[in-house]
Amino acid sequence: MGDIVMSSHLAEGMRSKYPNARICWLAEPQVAPLLEHNPALNAVLVWPKARWKRLFRTRRLGTLFSEIRTFMVRLRAERVTLAIDAQGLFRTRLLAWLSGAKERIGFESREPGRFLMTRLLGKGDNAHLMGSEYFYLLRQLGVATDELRQAVYLAPESCAEARTVLADAEVAGGYVVFAPFTTRPQKHWFEQSWIRLAREITHEFSLPVVWLGGPDDRPVAEVLVNAGGGVNLAGATSLATSAAIVAQAALVIGVDTGLTHLATAFSVPTVALFGSTCPYSETCSPVTTILYHQLPCSPCRRRPTCEGRFECMQMLTVEEVVQAARALPVGGVHP
Numbered sequence: 001m002g003d004i005v006m007s008s009h010l011a012e013g014m015r016s017k018y019p020n021a022r023i024c025w026l027a028e029p030q031v032a033p034l035l036e037h038n039p040a041l042n043a044v045l046v047w048p049k050a051r052w053k054r055l056f057r058t059r060r061l062g063t064l065f066s067e068i069r070t071f072m073v074r075l076r077a078e079r080v081t082l083a084i085d086a087q088g089l090f091r092t093r094l095l096a097w098l099s100g101a102k103e104r105i106g107f108e109s110r111e112p113g114r115f116l117m118t119r120l121l122g123k124g125d126n127a128h129l130m131g132s133e134y135f136y137l138l139r140q141l142g143v144a145t146d147e148l149r150q151a152v153y154l155a156p157e158s159c160a161e162a163r164t165v166l167a168d169a170e171v172a173g174g175y176v177v178f179a180p181f182t183t184r185p186q187k188h189w190f191e192q193s194w195i196r197l198a199r200e201i202t203h204e205f206s207l208p209v210v211w212l213g214g215p216d217d218r219p220v221a222e223v224l225v226n227a228g229g230g231v232n233l234a235g236a237t238s239l240a241t242s243a244a245i246v247a248q249a250a251l252v253i254g255v256d257t258g259l260t261h262l263a264t265a266f267s268v269p270t271v272a273l274f275g276s277t278c279p280y281s282e283t284c285s286p287v288t289t290i291l292y293h294q295l296p297c298s299p300c301r302r303r304p305t306c307e308g309r310f311e312c313m314q315m316l317t318v319e320e321v322v323q324a325a326r327a328l329p330v331g332g333v334h335p
Contacts, residue, residue, distance in 0.1 A: 001239070001258030004031050005265050006131040006279075009088045009148040011040035012086075015137040024078060026095060033240035034262075037153040045075070046097065050063045068098075076100040085117065086134065093117055105141075108132065130264065130280035150265040154244050161235075162244035166210070167232045168252055172304035174207050174331065177246055177263070179254025180224070181213035181234070186276035189313050191224060196318045197253070198228030204322060205330055207250055212242050212259055251330045253321060264288045269328035274299075275312035289324045291316055 004027065014023055025035050028050070035044045036289045048067070055064040075098055083096040085106030093113035094105045105119045114120060124136030166175070181192050185205055189312045198209045209230030212223045221234035233245065247266040248258055253261030254270075256277045263270040264285045274292040278299050281290050293315040 001031050001034065002256075002261045002279075005035050005150055005152060005258060005261040007134045008150045008152055008265060009039070010084065010086060010138065011038050011099055011133060011147060012037075012151065013134075013148055014141075015040035017138075017143045018254070022078070026099075030239060033073065033155075033158070033238070034152050034243060037155050038151075039153065039258060044215055047071070049091075058120045063179050072100075073099045074223075081269075086137075086139070107137070108168065116257070128281045130261075130283040141294060150261075152243065152262060152265045154240060154247060157255050158238075158240040158244040162248060165233065165237055165241060166218060166245065170212075171208055171210060171231055174205075174250040176201055176205065176207050176330075177249040177252045177254070177259070178209055178211050178224075178230070179213070179246075179257050179259035179263075180211070181217040181220070182255055184258045184276070186310055186311045186313075188310075189273055189275075189316060191220070193316075193318055194224050195228035196222070197321055199327065200318060200322050201251075201253070202229055204326065207330075210245060210249070212245065231244070241272065251325060251328065253325065269325075269330050270329075271324045271328070273313070273316050273321070275310060287328055289328065291320060291324060301306075318332075 010226050011023065011025065017029055022042045022155035023040060024045050024046045026047055027035055029046050029048065032044050032046055035041060052064060056122045080099040080101040081103065083099045083104045085092045085102035087250040088107035088109035088111060090111045093106060093116040096106065097116040104117045105121065106117045108120045108122055121137060121140055126132045131150055143331045178194065178198065180189060182188060203207060211225060211230055211232050211234055213221055213234035215235030218232065218235040221232045225232045242259065243262055246268065247261050247267050252260065252263035253266050254300050255273050256279060260270065264283050267285050267287060270288040272288060272290045274290060276299055278292050281292065293312060296313050
């Protein structure tokens with residue numbers, strides 16, 4: 001989800017360059033709702049990655065190869081002339097090749113499959129900006145990027161569903177979203193810190209806290225709600241509805257996770273807490289504040305050396321987060 005958000009301006013950029021082209025985005029099914037209503041796209045093509053992995057694990061290789069071939073035929077029916085690999089992974093390079101595009105452009109990386117691409121690019125020299133590599137890619141293709149920024153479009157039905165879910169949870173008016181969950185423990189803040197923060201934010205802004213995350217996060221979110229207050233909606237809604245809840249929030253506070261990046265794309269006042277990763281320190285949104293204390297070992301990304309202490313996250317204090325939130329234009333419900 002984070003990759004979709006951070007590269008979302010690719011669609012508008014390519015549309016400005018090729019106003020009459022058919023532009024498609026290839027994505028996994030769970031993130032397709034973040035793309036389906038983008039006015040710069042003609043179609044979202046769904047790649048059944050999870051199904052292919054299940055077929056491979058269960059040794060149903062005949063079925064797998066048959067489905068890959070069918071998928072390739074579907075891709076090539078689009079008559080793709082240019083394929084952009086926005087991730088630089090072996091699997092995304094393979095998908096670009098399967099499209100049949102004569103021109104296949106992607107990023108340099110250590111991943112195998114360089115031969116699958118016709119042109120490889122660096123990522124530019126401004127890694128501090130959110131989505132900087134995609135701005136750089138567009139400029140290499142002759143696209144003006146000064147007016148571009150990340151943008152995610154939602155269906156009106158998703159926004160209406162979000163309001164219904166909030167009303168059912170007895171959340172009326174403005175609210176603050178907490179996004180404390182990720183798939184990597186080194187990116188987490190600490191439960192006691194979230195609990196204290198929930199109490200402080202509720203007192204500071206007189207707004208309830210809505211906790212968001214995935215289905216696997218729901219039990220921990222329940223613990224946090226019981227101790228810190230608020231409403232547990234983790235795993236209780238679709239991705240599109242959760243995105244709409246973020247879009248209509250008065251304030252979002254989160255770690256390095258897709259929901260936090262979404263808030264920035266929606267220009268919702270946001271406080272982002274980074275430690276083991278610092279994917280960016282600048283954004284196109286004037287109402288996002290990034291808190292990050294760099295240590296000699298950071299960013300360690302997927303290879304922490306602190307034996308679970310995570311000092312980089314410990315250095316982020318509740319007081320610091322509250323102070324950052326105070327400096328933002330926290331208001332009521334966004335239109």
